[in-house]
Amino acid sequence: MARENLNDLAAFLAVARARSFTRAAAQxxxxxxxxxxxxxxxxxxxxxxxxTRTTRSVAPTEAGERLLQEIGPHLDGIHAGLTALTALRETPAGTVRINADEHAVTAVLWPALRTILPDYPDIRVELVTDFGMTDIVAARFDAGVRLGEVVAKDMVAVPIGPDMRMAAVASPAYFARRPPPRTPQDLTGHTCINLRLPTHGGLYAWEFEEAGREIRVRVEGQVVFNTVSMILRAALDGFGIAYLPQDMVQAHLDRGELVRVLEAWSPPFPGYHLYYPSRRQHAPAFAVLVEALRYRG
Structure with missing residues (x-):
């Protein structure tokens, strides 16, 4: 293939990976x-x-899939090599794409980034929020953020926040109608506010621990959300018991707007980690953010 056709190969690669001419053209x-x-x-x-093109989708043919597998790593390597040249610049620059869940963005990432970014005006950060276990390599993210215990072993994992605890909470009005649960099993007799996760397509099973033994409880209730911010809102409005990160509800506990139960069954666990592939060559902008986000206790 002639040198002048490298751009054509890059164009094919973008469409094949995006499975869409529209998205690839935008990129x-x-x-x-x-x-x-x-x-x-x-x-x-x-x-x-x-x-193969249809009115609704685009997918590689067998020949296209083979070309994708053959040229993808090489073009990625060329891109990484050119990106690394930005190290010669005095000021780190470029875009860093990070995938994280809603709570990680609001509790850890944005509080840190809003103090870091003013010092690096040439660095752009794209935060994409979801609860799914996104493949950050396939989705072309520079890094992801997840709890330390769920980060894949083949990834570099950098702690960016302290240990966390979960808290089962409800409004005083709710507990005025129902006696507080004394054990996690008692939750089956309560109205609870559920979180739907995209992984496995199911509802989050609340995780507790007693004497080193893990207890998972599947709860029932009138409402289900896929964002923790709405779960908190519903708990404050008296719609049942919610299970949320302690830091997210602490101010409401301090003001008496929420009441905590089952505290002894929610020990600390490893907090958020930034993770990324060890084999990928990263730009200076990414290195700056990793060091700035690193949690040092």
Whole structure:
């Protein structure tokens, strides 16, 4: 393949990974029609159809999948090598993409970033929030943030926050109607506020611990949310017992707006870690953020 066609290969790679001409065009900063023409020209030169197109989706053909696997690592390496040249700049610059859940963003990441970023005006940070166990390599993130106990062993994990504790809480009005639970098993007789996780497509089973033995309780209630901020709101409004990070509810406990139960069954556990692949060569902007976010107790 001629050198001048490296851009065409990069265009094909973007579409094949995004599974969409629209999303790939937005990433590359070109029009959808121009991108489609580039891919058609590439297919004409190699004499094979590389992408299967329908009105709703785009997917690599067998030939396209093979080309994707062959050229992807090489083009990524070229990109990483060029990105590393920014180390020669006096000021770190570039975009860092981080995937994290809602609580990690609000409790740890943003409080740190809002003090760091003014010192590095050429660094841009994109925070994408979800509860799923996103494959950060496949989704082209520079890093992810998850609790220390769930980070994959083949990742570099950097602590960015203290140990955490969960808290079972409800409003005084709720407990005026129902006696507080004395054991986690008692929760099955209470109205609870559930969190739906995208992983496994189910509801989060509340995790407790007694004498080193883990107890999981599946609770029932009238409302289910997929954001912890709405679970807190519903608890304050008296809709039942919620199970949330202690730091998120502490101010409400201090003001008497919430009452905590089952505290003895919620010991501390490893807090949030920033994680990323060890094999990836990172830009100076990323290195700056890793060191700035690192939790030092």
């Amino acid at each position: 590359l900063g070109v029009s959808q029609s121009a991108l489609s023409q580039v891919v058609r020209d590439l297919e004409a030169r190699v004499g094979l159809r590389l992408l």
